Amino acid sequence: MTEKVTIGDVARLAGVSRQTVSNALNSPDIVREETRQRVLRAVEQLGYRVNQAARQMRTGRSRLIAIRIEPDRDGINGSVLDRFLHGLTESAARSGYRVLLYTADDDQAEVDTFEDLLGAYEPDAFVLTSTHHGDLRTAWLLDHKVPFVTFGRPWSADSASASHAWVDVDGAAGTAAATRHLLDAGHRVIGFLGWPSGSGVGDDRREGWARTLAAAGVDPAGLSRATSDGVADGEKAAHDLLRSDLGVTALVCVSDSLALGALHAARSPGLAWQPGRGPGGGAAERPVAVIGFDDTPVAKAVGLTSLSQPLAQAAAHCVALLTTLLDGQADPGEPPANVLLEPSLVVRQSA
Amino acid sequence: MTEKVTIGDVARLAGVSRQTVSNALNSPDIVREETRQRVLRAVEQLGYRVNQAARQMRTGRSRLIAIRIEPDRDGINGSVLDRFLHGLTESAARSGYRVLLYTADDDQAEVDTFEDLLGAYEPDAFVLTSTHHGDLRTAWLLDHKVPFVTFGRPWSADSASASHAWVDVDGAAGTAAATRHLLDAGHRVIGFLGWPSGSGVGDDRREGWARTLAAAGVDPAGLSRATSDGVADGEKAAHDLLRSDLGVTALVCVSDSLALGALHAARSPGLAWQPGRGPGGGAAERPVAVIGFDDTPVAKAVGLTSLSQPLAQAAAHCVALLTTLLDGQADPGEPPANVLLEPSLVVRQSA
DNA sequence: CAGTTTATTTTGATCGATCTAATCATGCCT
DNA sequence: AGGCATGATTAGATCGATCAAAATAAACTG
Structure with a gap:
C-alpha cells in the first residue's frame, strides 16, 4: 500500500493550516498567490491526493x-x-x-x-x-x-x-444518408430490412429510409420487411424481398445482424441484378448492395458498408x-x- | 435524492446505541438474538443502507x-x-x-x-x-x-x-481439443495460423496444436504460419499454406480474426480437397475445415467453429x-x- | 454472597476532508 | 487616529461509520 498523505501533512510542510490547503486546491482565488504556490509545491512534493471518501462525507458528492x-x-x-x-x-x-x-x-x-x-x-x-x-x-x-x-x-x-x-x-438521418448514397450510385428500388414496428429505434431508422426514397420519387410501400434481429432472420427476410418481382437492387438494414443475413441472401444464386435492365437475364450481373447499421466489427470483417455511431x-x-x-x-x-x-x-x- | 438514513436513525428507532446497530450488522454473533432482530426490523423499516464513504474512512476498505x-x-x-x-x-x-x-x-x-x-x-x-x-x-x-x-x-x-x-x-488445451476434433473427423494434415512467436498467449495456443498433431503421428513442422492479427493477414497466410503442396485439409487458428481470413481463403477456388485422395482432381470436393479462437459474435454469425473461453x-x-x-x-x-x-x-x- | 468471569451494550475518539464562523492583518476614508 | 470594509488565514464542528475501551448486566464459583 502507498503510505497515506493527508491534507494535514501538506499543511505542515507548507506551514499553513489544513483549511488553507483545501482553499488553495478548491478555491484558488481566495488564497494569496504566494501561499498557493507554496501549498502546491508541498502537494507535489508529497504526492498528495484528495481522499474521495472523506470529501464525499462532507460534500455529499462522490464523483x-x-x-x-x-x-x-x-x-x-x-x-x-x-x-x-x-x-x-x-x-x-x-x-x-x-x-x-x-x-x-x-x-x-x-x-x-x-x-x-x-x-x-x-x-x-x-x-x-x-x-x-x-x-x-x-x-x-x-x-x-x-x-x-x-x-x-x-x-x-x-x-x-x-x-x-x-x-x-439520429437513426433516421443515418438511414437517409445510406439511402441517398445508394440513390447516388444509381439504385432506385431500395428495400429496407427492419424490426417489427413499435421499437422507437427501429421505427426511426425505417422512417429515414422511407422519407428519402419517397423524396426521390420512389414509393417505399411494400419495399420493407420486418423481422427479429438475427442473421438467419435477416437472410430469410432478404430472400423474401428479393424474390418478389419488385426489382429491388439494394437493401438498407436496421442492424448489422440483419445486413449480414441480407448479404448471404444477396449472394445466393439468381438474386443478382443487371444494370440498365430489370432483374433476370443479361450479362455482367451485379450483386445486391447492402448497408448495415452500427459498424460492428463484423461489418468491418466482411466488408459490409455500415452506419457508424459516434x-x-x-x-x-x-x-x-x-x-x-x-x-x-x-x-x-x-x-x-x-x-x-x-x-x-x-x-x-x-x- | 433519497432522504438519508444513518445508523443513528436506526439506533433511535430500535432503542439501542449506534454501536449495537453496527454490531448487529457486522458481528451478529456478539449481539443478543432478540436485540439483533429488533435492529434488523428497524433497518428494514427505514431502508437503511450503510454509507460506504463513512465506513471506508474508518476501515480503509472501499469495496x-x-x-x-x-x-x-x-x-x-x-x-x-x-x-x-x-x-x-x-x-x-x-x-x-x-x-x-x-x-x-x-x-x-x-x-x-x-x-x-x-x-x-x-x-x-x-x-x-x-x-x-x-x-x-x-x-x-x-x-x-x-x-x-x-x-x-x-x-x-x-x-x-x-x-x-x-x-x-488454457489455450493449449483448447487448440489441442480443436486439433483432436479435426483428427477425429478424419483430417490428418492440419495446419496452424498463429501470431509471431514471442507472445505468451500465441505460443501457448500453437503448442497445443503441435503437441496433439505430433502425438497423432503427424510432424507439425512446416504446417504453421505466423502473421499479425487481422482478417486480411489471415487470408494471405492461409492462402500461402493451402497452396503449398503439403495437402493441408484443415486449419486451427489462434484467433477468430485469422480464422475468418482463413475461411475466405478456403472458399476461394482450387483450394478445396477431396476425401480419400490428396488435394487436386476428383469429385465431391470438401472445403477446408477451419477452427477459430474466442467464439466472438463474428464466429457465430458466419458459422465458424471456435473455442469459447469460460x-x-x-x-x-x-x-x-x-x-x-x-x-x-x-x-x-x-x-x-x-x-x-x-x-x-x-x-x-x-x- | 462476595468475587470473578462472561455476555451485552454504550461511550468517546477517530478516519480526512470541508463548512462555518472567528481571528488577524491591511488598506482606505473621514 | 478611529472606524470599517476587504483580504487572508485559522480554529472548531461535522459528515457517518467503526474501533477501542469502558460500563453494565447476567452468570458462575467456591
Whole structure:
C-alpha cells in the first residue's frame, strides 16, 4: 500500500493550516498567490491526493457515475455498448469522475439497484442506455431527483415534455444518408430490412429510409420487411424481398445482424441484378448492395458498408450534460438539454 | 435524492446505541438474538443502507475493484473483455463489491492511474487483463503491496516464482481439443495460423496444436504460419499454406480474426480437397475445415467453429481469489493461488 | 454472597476532508 | 487616529461509520 498523505501533512510542510490547503486546491482565488504556490509545491512534493471518501462525507458528492453493463444480448451488436463505455470512462476521467458498473436483469431490478447504490456509494449520477417505451427507470430517477442522462431518446408518448437530458444518434438521418448514397450510385428500388414496428429505434431508422426514397420519387410501400434481429432472420427476410418481382437492387438494414443475413441472401444464386435492365437475364450481373447499421466489427470483417455511431462523442456529450447538471449551472427554468448526433456512413465493398 | 438514513436513525428507532446497530450488522454473533432482530426490523423499516464513504474512512476498505477498459483494439476480438467485464461485475456484486473502470494507453499510464486511484478512491484491489512479458504493472502492484489478480498468466521468465494470483484459460488445451476434433473427423494434415512467436498467449495456443498433431503421428513442422492479427493477414497466410503442396485439409487458428481470413481463403477456388485422395482432381470436393479462437459474435454469425473461453467463470474465479486475498484468509506462507480453465469447442459449420 | 468471569451494550475518539464562523492583518476614508 | 470594509488565514464542528475501551448486566464459583 502507498503510505497515506493527508491534507494535514501538506499543511505542515507548507506551514499553513489544513483549511488553507483545501482553499488553495478548491478555491484558488481566495488564497494569496504566494501561499498557493507554496501549498502546491508541498502537494507535489508529497504526492498528495484528495481522499474521495472523506470529501464525499462532507460534500455529499462522490464523483462517481454509475452505468449498467448489459449482457451483450444478441452478440453481434454487443460491442456498441462496449465502445460507448470506453468513451464514457475517458470523458468522465477528464472531468474528474469515475465510472461505476452494475448489472440488472430488468427495469425493476435496476431500480432496486438504484436504491442500493444511492444508499451505499452515492453516485452523483446515472447514465441509462437502452431507453424504451414506458421506462420505469427514468420515472423513478426523476421522482427521486437523482441526476441522470440517457443515451437514447425518451421514446414515450410524453416525450414532448422532454423531462430529462439525453443524447442520441439520429437513426433516421443515418438511414437517409445510406439511402441517398445508394440513390447516388444509381439504385432506385431500395428495400429496407427492419424490426417489427413499435421499437422507437427501429421505427426511426425505417422512417429515414422511407422519407428519402419517397423524396426521390420512389414509393417505399411494400419495399420493407420486418423481422427479429438475427442473421438467419435477416437472410430469410432478404430472400423474401428479393424474390418478389419488385426489382429491388439494394437493401438498407436496421442492424448489422440483419445486413449480414441480407448479404448471404444477396449472394445466393439468381438474386443478382443487371444494370440498365430489370432483374433476370443479361450479362455482367451485379450483386445486391447492402448497408448495415452500427459498424460492428463484423461489418468491418466482411466488408459490409455500415452506419457508424459516434459513440465516443455521444459519451462525451453525456458527461458534459451531467457536469452541467451537477455543477448546478443548469438553469432550472430551462428544459433539460439534449443532443442529437449524426451517424456516418462507412463505405466498404457491400455498397 | 433519497432522504438519508444513518445508523443513528436506526439506533433511535430500535432503542439501542449506534454501536449495537453496527454490531448487529457486522458481528451478529456478539449481539443478543432478540436485540439483533429488533435492529434488523428497524433497518428494514427505514431502508437503511450503510454509507460506504463513512465506513471506508474508518476501515480503509472501499469495496471497490478497479479494472481497465481497453479500446477494443482490433475490434473483432473486442467483445471478449466486454463479456469478462459483465461477469466480473456480477460476481463482484454477489460478494459485495463494485467495479470501477479506468482507461490507460500503456503500462506506464496505467501505473500512474494506480497511484491516482489509490490516493483518491482507494480501490481494494485491481484486476489486470492483457498480461504480457515484462509487465510493469504487476511489479508495481507487488512492490506497493496492493492486492490484485490477473486474468492471464504471468508470462515472464520468473513465472516459476508465481508471485501473484491469476486466472487464465488454457489455450493449449483448447487448440489441442480443436486439433483432436479435426483428427477425429478424419483430417490428418492440419495446419496452424498463429501470431509471431514471442507472445505468451500465441505460443501457448500453437503448442497445443503441435503437441496433439505430433502425438497423432503427424510432424507439425512446416504446417504453421505466423502473421499479425487481422482478417486480411489471415487470408494471405492461409492462402500461402493451402497452396503449398503439403495437402493441408484443415486449419486451427489462434484467433477468430485469422480464422475468418482463413475461411475466405478456403472458399476461394482450387483450394478445396477431396476425401480419400490428396488435394487436386476428383469429385465431391470438401472445403477446408477451419477452427477459430474466442467464439466472438463474428464466429457465430458466419458459422465458424471456435473455442469459447469460460469468461463468466474466469471472472467469478478472479473475484473468489480477490476476496480470499482481501479477507486475509490467504495463508501468507502459501504461494498465491491460481486457476486454469479449459475452453470449450463450439462446433459450427466450418469444421 | 462476595468475587470473578462472561455476555451485552454504550461511550468517546477517530478516519480526512470541508463548512462555518472567528481571528488577524491591511488598506482606505473621514 | 478611529472606524470599517476587504483580504487572508485559522480554529472548531461535522459528515457517518467503526474501533477501542469502558460500563453494565447476567452468570458462575467456591
